[in-house]
Amino acid sequence: MDRAAARCYLATMSDLSLTILAETANDAQAIERLHERTFGPGRFVLSAYRLREHVDHLLELSFTAWIGTLLVGSVRQLPVTIGDTSALLLGPLTVEPPFRGRGVGRALLERALKDAREKGHRLVLLVGDEAYYSRVGFKAVPKGRATMPGPVDYSRLLVAELVDGAFDGVSGPIRPDWSMAR
């Protein structure tokens, strides 16, 4: 989106409500472009992408944010395991730059966590800034409890319990959920 178009949308944004929808196959290209603009080609070497190589994200637990017909944000969730325990890996979470700081990211996160809980998931992991994600219940994974399949800054490995105590006794390597491999 060019700057003029963004200004135009921002000017009218207070009149247009934000809609959060489950991702569909038709959204793939627009989301890919958003990821490319946000993270660049370096994203493919991140450890989280190593998990995404083998298993598709769950469309019904991945969400898009829309203002009118404009896609302004996306969040995805992927099935993984921590040791023998099932979990979701949340990310990437991305909001179009002109629309940041207006609650779009939070709305996407809240919907992703709510629907995950309703579908019986108990744990969600991510790699990100605790200062941001603690607002929706994520905490740092205690050192050594879970390992990613590649280099990662472990102070950024976070977990949210969707059910109280769900992370108690859970430990081990984080792997794709092979039962859902493509």
Ligand SMILES: CC(C)(COP(=O)(O)OP(=O)(O)OC[C@H]1O[C@@H](n2cnc3c(N)ncnc32)[C@H](O)[C@@H]1OP(=O)(O)O)[C@@H](O)C(=O)NCCC(=O)NCCS
């Ligand atoms: C991170 C991101 C998704 C937040 O989306 P957003 O729609 O701007 O988020 P919200 O409007 O819900 O929240 C904005 C608040 O979070 C704060 N915030 C944003 N990123 C933050 C971070 N990395 N650490 C701490 N606080 C952060 C903002 O300062 C703002 O604070 P305020 O409410 O006190 O003013 C968005 O900035 C983005 O796409 N960034 C680039 C991609 C990225 O870093 N994704 C996360 C990696 S997994």
